[in-house]
Amino acid sequence: IRLHRAVDSFTDGHAHVLEAKARFAPGTRRYAGVVLDIAFDHFLARDWHRHHDVPLERFAREVYAALGTTRHALPERFSRMLPW
DSSP: OHHHHHHHHHHHTSHHHHHHHHTSOTTTGGGHHHHHHHHHHHHHHHTGGGTOSSOHHHHHHHHHHHHHHTGGGSOHHHHHHTTO
């Protein structure tokens, strides 16, 4: 969770991300960060093989398995959301 927040903080302040957000119409900029996060996730998943040797499906299974074994230590809201 701390890593995710650190990555979000880094990307949210990155010059290219700020430039991309500025391309949204003024009335829609409120949602620009969410839309860009979804787009970045799409491109990461699409091109996963370029960034990691382990296939995305296997990586995801391993992450969910690890989270499942430490579920008791996770924040309650996150723990409830995990199955989704």
